[in-house]
Each structure stands twice: as C-alpha cells, then as structure tokens.
Amino acid sequence: MAKGGVTMEGADTALAEIEPIRLRLFDWWSRYARDLPWRFGRTTPWGVLVSEVMSQQTQMSRVVPYWTAWMKVWPDAASLAAAPKAEVITAWGRLGYPRRALRLQECAQQVAGQYADRLPRDYGQLVALPGIGDYTASAVMSFAYGERIAVIDTNIRRVLSRVFLGHESTGGAASREERQLAGQVLPEDEAQESFRAEDGGLEDAGAEDSGGQEGSGRLGSADPQIRSAAWRDPPSARWNQAVMELGATVCVARKPACDICPLAGHCRFLKAGLPGLGAGRTRPRQRFAGTDRQVRGAILQALRQASGTPVSRKDLEPLCEDEIRLDRCIASLDEDGLLEIGRDGRLSLPR
DNA sequence: GTCCAGCCTA
DNA sequence: TAGGCGGGAC
Incomplete structure (x- = not known):
C-alpha cells in the first residue's frame, strides 16, 4: 500500500510548478508543433486512428507520405474494409511490421460492420478492436475526440519521469507511479472548450476544409495565427500532444537538447545533472540484420514488386543463404496471412 | 549501435 | 512478463 495511495513525494516540488510548466509547454507547442496532416482537427477520428x-514503433516523419496516400485511397473504415489484402499490404510499403496493416483492415471491418462506419468514442470499445492497445485507444480518445484521458507512451513516460521525478523512466510496462503522475499533471478541461463535444464534430471533415489544400496537408509555413485558428483541442489533448512532441523532438532518449528545452528551468532531471542519462530504457532491441524479420521483410518486398505475379521459392533463395530460415519465414508469413501459397507452390500476396 | 506516438501471444 | 515483429534515421 505504500505504493498505491502514496503521493509522489519526489514530484511534489515540480508539481507545485505545474502551472508555469503548462504555460511554457503550451507556448512551445504553439510555436514548434510539427504541422502533421492529421493534427489540428484536419482529419476524421478514423484518420487519427490510422495515423496512430x-x-x-515508427517515426512520424516516415509516416506522413504513407498516411497521405493511404487516406486518399481509403478515407474511411468502410473503404479499407473492402480493399483486397494485397493492395493493403502493398500500400503499407516499407513502414515495417506489416501485420499492423492486416490488423488495421480487420479493425476497419469491425468498425464498418459493427459500428456503422463510425469509430467508437469509447475507450473500452476502441481497445477491443484489433491492433488497438492502451496507447492507441487513449490517443484516439484524446486527439480525435478531445476526451480528457491520460495518454501513456514511451515519450510521455520519459518526459514526465525526467521533469517531475528527476530520473529516467524504467523499462517494461508503465509503473503505477508513472500512470498516477500522468493523471495528476493532466490539465482539466473547461466544458465549453471541449471541442468535438457535439455529436458529429468533424466526422466528415476529411479533406475539404479550406478549398484546395489537397495533398499537402500543410498550412503554409506556419503562420501561428492561422494555426491557432484551427486549434480547438482542449487543454488535456494539447498537453498530451505537447508532452509527446517534446519527447520526440527535444527530450529525446539519448541526447536531450536541454539547451533549447522550454522546461529546462523546471526539470528535476536536469537539475540533478542528468543522472544515468539513457539508462533504464526499454528492453534491449532485437537485432535486425540477419534475423527472420529481415528475411520476412525481403520476401514481402519481393512479392510486392512482383505486383500480383506469383513468385517461386527458387526466386527467393537469393534473399537468404539459410534455406531452413527461408522456409521458416515463408511459413510464418503464411501463418500471419501475409502471403498465399498456390497449388503450384508459388507465392503471392493474399487477395 | 540505439531508438522509435506498441501490440499480441505464450 | 518475455519475446517476436520492419526498417529507417542518426
């Protein structure tokens, strides 16, 4: 019980400065938030979910072109639900972890079939969808719907832990202390500020908005005024996004840019001299080179490039010295539903 | 080499 | 709770 109800003694000092911290972070966010096309209310809740x-496990900068092309082809759950798997896998391209693409389509099928093509505005229903875990469900609730909920991801854990607790976030699942802290620092929302509170909201705002902003998804080179006009995120949603953004661009894992950090003056970790910087990070990464994952990726890429023409196993042998491994990878891709094996033994993307 | 707006299964 | 699962940026 010493753990449960106990306040975070160590965080008290910093928590007392929560208001100036919020002001500084919000100001920073208004200046430096990246102008990603799914932000600032420019897409639907489904679009937000796709972006998440x-x-x-993939950097935002890499996601942007994929997301833009994807949403153009499949702007809603229903259209994605009806797409051929092969096209979905191909459109996923080299984003990595292609099983995410299949789960996203399964998710789309459930949303289209069970929810009349409207993404649920309920954490429990969201988290029950394929490929949607705690983080993504929370992110959609906060970013897409403006609901007040603490979002917990690796960036937020790192930033909050550093600023308020003065040490690095631990590996593994979020600790109880981290979750409690995230809830404590989350701003309250004024009822009237809660944007998209009314039914409908921007359910269909998809891509119209300002006439002719098509593909770019940008608001010119960041006129703060134009941007802030589009900002209707309630404080809690802005906070979640701003903390994440700070973690992604300034308060990074290995070499944080404390010299330009808006919270430097309030950061217990910095004050303490960055003890154990970079330590206690998430579990060690698996190597990629020479693993099944690399071979799986190469096989899939070959199938994409074959664009529908079945590929023989022989043609894949150059991708992998070890034939045992090659066959194992083919089998696992088959099990995952990422490829199909024809009667003649040739391989292709599933339909 | 490390890290990344995680999720799922055993 | 541990381990599998891409690929690129730095």
Missing part, C-alpha cells in the same frame, strides 16, 4: 497505428 502507422506510428506504432
């Missing part, structure tokens, strides 16, 4: 799934 694509961003799982």
Whole structure:
C-alpha cells in the first residue's frame, strides 16, 4: 500500500510548478508543433486512428507520405474494409511490421460492420478492436475526440519521469507511479472548450476544409495565427500532444537538447545533472540484420514488386543463404496471412 | 549501435 | 512478463 495511495513525494516540488510548466509547454507547442496532416482537427477520428497505428514503433516523419496516400485511397473504415489484402499490404510499403496493416483492415471491418462506419468514442470499445492497445485507444480518445484521458507512451513516460521525478523512466510496462503522475499533471478541461463535444464534430471533415489544400496537408509555413485558428483541442489533448512532441523532438532518449528545452528551468532531471542519462530504457532491441524479420521483410518486398505475379521459392533463395530460415519465414508469413501459397507452390500476396 | 506516438501471444 | 515483429534515421 505504500505504493498505491502514496503521493509522489519526489514530484511534489515540480508539481507545485505545474502551472508555469503548462504555460511554457503550451507556448512551445504553439510555436514548434510539427504541422502533421492529421493534427489540428484536419482529419476524421478514423484518420487519427490510422495515423496512430502507422506510428506504432515508427517515426512520424516516415509516416506522413504513407498516411497521405493511404487516406486518399481509403478515407474511411468502410473503404479499407473492402480493399483486397494485397493492395493493403502493398500500400503499407516499407513502414515495417506489416501485420499492423492486416490488423488495421480487420479493425476497419469491425468498425464498418459493427459500428456503422463510425469509430467508437469509447475507450473500452476502441481497445477491443484489433491492433488497438492502451496507447492507441487513449490517443484516439484524446486527439480525435478531445476526451480528457491520460495518454501513456514511451515519450510521455520519459518526459514526465525526467521533469517531475528527476530520473529516467524504467523499462517494461508503465509503473503505477508513472500512470498516477500522468493523471495528476493532466490539465482539466473547461466544458465549453471541449471541442468535438457535439455529436458529429468533424466526422466528415476529411479533406475539404479550406478549398484546395489537397495533398499537402500543410498550412503554409506556419503562420501561428492561422494555426491557432484551427486549434480547438482542449487543454488535456494539447498537453498530451505537447508532452509527446517534446519527447520526440527535444527530450529525446539519448541526447536531450536541454539547451533549447522550454522546461529546462523546471526539470528535476536536469537539475540533478542528468543522472544515468539513457539508462533504464526499454528492453534491449532485437537485432535486425540477419534475423527472420529481415528475411520476412525481403520476401514481402519481393512479392510486392512482383505486383500480383506469383513468385517461386527458387526466386527467393537469393534473399537468404539459410534455406531452413527461408522456409521458416515463408511459413510464418503464411501463418500471419501475409502471403498465399498456390497449388503450384508459388507465392503471392493474399487477395 | 540505439531508438522509435506498441501490440499480441505464450 | 518475455519475446517476436520492419526498417529507417542518426
């Protein structure tokens, strides 16, 4: 119980400065937030969900072109639900972890079939969808719907832990202390500020908005005024996004840019001299070179490039010295539903 | 070499 | 709770 109800003694000092911290972070956010096309209310809740799934373990900058092309072809759950798997896998391109693409389509099928093509505005229903875990469900609730909910991801854990607790976030699942802290620092929302509170909201705002902003998804080179006009995120949603953004661009894992950090004056970690910087990070990464994952990726890429023409196993042998491994990877891709094996033994993307 | 807006299964 | 699962940026 010493753990449960106990306040975070160590965080008290910093928590007392929560208001100036919020002001500084919000100001920083208004100046430096990246102008990603799914931000600032320019897409639907479904579009937000797609961006979050694509961003799982993948940097935002890599996601942007994929997301833009994807949403053009499949702007809603229903259209994605009806797409051929091969096209979905191909459109996923080299984003990595292609099983995410299949799960996203399964998710689309459930949304289209069970929810009349309207993404649920309920954490429990979201988290029950394929490929949607705690983070993504929370992110959609906050970013797409403006609901007040603490979002917990690796960036937020790192930033909050550093600023308020003065040490690095631990590996593994979020600790109880981290979750409690995230809830404590989350701003309250004024009822009237809660944007998209009314039913409908921007459910169909898709891509019209300002006439002719098509593909770019940008608002010119960041006129703060234009941007802020589009900002209707309630404080809690802005906070979640701003903390994440700070973690992604300034308060990074290995070499944080404390010299330009808006929270430097309030950061317990910095004050303490960055003890154990970079330590206690998430579990060690698996190597990629020479693993099944690399071979799986190469096989899939070959199938994409074959664009529908079945490929023989023989043609894949150059991708992998070890034939045992090659066959194992083919089998696992088959099990994952990422490829099909024809009667003649040739391989292709599933239909 | 490390890290990344994680999720799922055993 | 541990381990599998891409690929690129730095």
